[in-house]
Amino acid sequence: MELVPGNSLITATPQEGRELAIAMARKTIGAIQPDADVRHLLRPGYAMSADSLTAAGHVVAVEFATIAAANNYWRDNA
Numbered sequence: 210m211e212l213v214p215g216n217s218l219i220t221a222t223p224q225e226g227r228e229l230a231i232a233m234a235r236k237t238i239g240a241i242q243p244d245a246d247v248r249h250l251l252r253p254g255y256a257m258s259a260d261s262l263t264a265a266g267h268v269v270a271v272e273f274a275t276i277a278a279a280n281n282y283w284r285d286n287a
Contacts, residue, residue: 220280
């Protein structure tokens with residue numbers, strides 16, 4: 210299972226970094242719960258929960274912070 214798409218955190222832009230962060234967060238959920246049917250059954254429970262959605266947003270933010278640091282916050286590419 211490829212948890213880091215392309216095996217690199219390096220992206221050309223912050224937009225690409227954000228997209229990578231979302232992809233990594235989704236892959237993390239897939240790794241934690243590999244059964245797609247179970248994920249589908251659970252989705253209604255968290256889709257309507259502000260706390261669950263906030264927690265998911267936090268996971269993406271942490272992934273994005275890691276990617277931003279790996280890219281020297283894109284200062285080298287500006």
